[in-house]
Amino acid sequence: MPLTPSGFTASTSRRRGRGRRRTIIAAVVILVLAAGSGIGYVLKDRAQSRAADKRVRTAAAAYLAAWRTLATTGGTATTGGTATTGGTATTTAAAGSAAPTPTALTPAATTGGAGDDRAGRAAVTAASVAGSVGVPALLSTMADVRDRLLITGASFTAGSISREGSTATAPYVARLTLSGLPTPLEYAGTLNLVATGNGWKVRAEPASVHPALRPGLYLDRTASTGHRGDLLSAAGQPLRDSGDLAGNLVGRTGPLSGLERVYDTKLRAQGGAVVVRDAQNKTVQTLHTYPMTDGTSLRTTLDLRVQQAAEAALATAAQPTAAMVAIDTRTGGVLALANHPPGGASRAIRGRYPPGSTFKIIAATAALMNGKSANTPLDCTQSVTVDGQTFQNAESEQFGTIPLRTAFAKSCNTAFIRLAESLPAGSLEKAAQLYGFDGTPPLDIASVGGSFPTPRDAAESASAAIGQARIEVSPLQMASVAAAVASGTWRQPFVAGQPSRSNAIPAAVLPELRDFMRAVVTEGTAAGVPMPGEVFGKTGTAEYKDGNPPPTHAWFVGYRGDVAFAVVVEDGGFGADTAAPIASRFLTALDGGAPTGVGGR
Template structure:
């Protein structure tokens, strides 16, 4: 007699009583107070049942609310004659399926005969590592006196479940897709590494083990000794310390193998073209961490191999795709029944803007640099990142993209653009005294240089601080800030990996404006951004950098009309006759050196910079605390370009053959 009742809507996210028509509600709960409205003359025999909280719909709502909260005790309190193993059955259901959350979206009366009733509900269960599983199931009620009671049966969990049955599941990932270079060549391929570790029970001299691992592979001896001192470690338990590529293993094996306790294991891995190749940018893969699980969400589970850093992490969902799997009902009598199939998706390759030859040259340039350093190259016409390398390889900060430093005299490219836009020419006469005063603060030239009256070209080539402080003071108060904006300072952009860009805060006074003019003060940049600055000085247009080939182009800005050609003139002078003349033999090279002060020591420490452009490629070289840009960064720039030229010649020969 309840066949005509309207559906009751239920949602587990907003715990409210479902809206039911007066007719449906009175019929469902059998409320006598509603009888004058709800009972039609054609059905005068409807029994009168008191309006009590034990109504069927109310019981159903309370049960499903408790289920959505994973409050098994509250679920059990709603039931009549709950099975003795009710808690255990629910725990087994949750464990077997990997349920991490449940919600219930609708509730409707399916049947009622006066003594019993059945309500159908729609459940959505999130299964860890697989996704959402939707189930239409039932709650069964029986009337006891004047009340409805909810009796639990296995079909509450699934309509096909019977006593003694269990649930099972399978899950698997497809092959991980590759990171590609700009031409579509793979930068990551499956391969094999050698895991170096120890068997504690075979170690005779712990200090000797720690010493040789440090000497041959750079493993922290404190880490080795701490691992070997763990009380719970088993004598024959392999304790891994580092994975090395086969070529590296061959180099160190003769030194490691004779030491008692050191052993090796082969392991499948994801390899780049060479050890350390674009290591910070491409990133690494490994077993998912607890922190990564929180970020990646319920599609992932413990034990999954995921991207842990770099583009492997940033592009995880694209590279990994989706896992496939099944939910099955395992019959007590044997056999199984497929309940749900989750169709996985293959990972998709991600094409970067990196060029294999340019990246290899960047790695070669920084190969034996012991200080923290970075080298970035970009396409002057597009802002696409051609190469990006950071050192040391074993440290997490990606200095090339995320490190922020004062740019020092490399910022004079920006100041020069501002004064050129104001009417000066490379041959304009300017003064370069030993020192000047701005805002009651004295500023001196580096190494006490004095040029006297000279040209803008020569002052730029020899990086005269006092010249540019004086010139900036004559500009409109916002002219320098506007020029910085044209070079992307203060502009947000998405590279594809975290990178904060460049900052040029509004100067607080004349002294800070003077410091800003020579790249000190509060001006901060990343090596990546300075590569875009020198690229813009050459091309006339600043392009936001990007690492992903299929990403939309970011913001851009055009330099002041008429300034690119004289800027190129100034940057050529730096190489031909100025602070970078040690690179004069490199054909077509233009650029600017920088020696940026930092810290509180007297005299202050300095970062070594060189930003350069050649043949449609802008690049920046930074050595943290390296000293003088012309003496430290310029030689690395030369090495970079020579390695690139050698690779180009080799490639040409290969193509010709």
């Protein structure tokens, strides 16, 4: 700073420099603020863009999940599947009965699918907006694809979305599992989305379901040129040769029923193609072809020789309606299911009857499991009263004090009621469960097993001890009971494969049980019916409604060698009169004889 007369003074040049610096600093500040504002704007724009992209992805994911729900519920196919967005797709195939490939329908005949697909339809509707077609038309297209292709599982994997303003696209990969075909149908498609007042929605377009679809076109399957497999007997004979089995067990292929439905996936000829058809049913494009092979024939446990013997024996029944089941005691496999008259309702496997005195096999099991023996004395009076309800023996029989073995052979009701009263609570129910009395259908088709509702009071418990009350069984179930005594193991009856469950009968009770059943034939209620060979059995006379006297169904269950059986004759009176003679004729026919005669005694 220069020296002046008054001392040091500021330099003009320095003042100018300082001013320039201030100007520069201000300019820099302004520039920084401007840049910061621009960067903030860019960052804000990017955040908003990311948020919009996220909303698009969420909308696409919701749509694909809804489509998966609709594609795998209701209709003619079965349920299952998952939807994924981004990453690895997963597919689940649902279990259940497969349906036949439908014949081609014109698009006008398509109603959008059948069955309980309301949830899927509602979800697709919520995720969609009208596009080149309305949302109802989109739903019809989706359901039509589901029903014609027989979709059993599905996954949809979304790719990277592309958005511009209020529109966006979302590519996806679909994997549809089709019933009876070895590999999924896989294809790539694109969803077109639009921003609406209610968020992003997918535009309804046929091409969004499959890129080959346009108005007037639809997807379909062509059938395999291979041959359907046969359901065979154990010896390899077609079961369709037996009229009774064909109608009541084998079922049909159109529409599928019976074992044809249960084993359709195995029996059906494999392969075919997925095609695009026009309104005239003409194939305009083949999307995928699968190798065509014959279906696989399936051997069952049925024995036509045993079946014919059962049918011949039932033909001699004194009453118009009857049924019979035979089971292999070694495996639990069903050998014969016969109905009289043949066809119609299958009483053999679907009939519901009170078992009557045949249930004494279970009651005796309960007694022997709880320390009783063949010699346990029981009082067989003409009648007994429990909680004000009186129970009587058939034809007012009374034998005084007799051992358990004789009470079983003579089928004394009053003795068995007193026997049940002496057992711990729940003993009958526990024994019934050993023999499969839990209400489970035995076969994979409509069938009836055994049910033992817990008795509500002492009177009902007394009634249950003699096979009445609310107990219900089919001939199939009672044949399995006889087979269990013969083999020592109760096995759930089956006609193909293996039994799905089994219970061992306590070994200690088996010798006496078998002796009891032999005594029925040699000195008891069935002693008056000539039986070929060493037969073990139990008669039953089951009241099924009130009356004076009450009407009854007739039963005889038992076994000889490796064959167990159960016979029921509706309104047949006493088991020894009408059911036991049919069992005798059945065994005679198995031995090569002629099952002649009608009725009993």
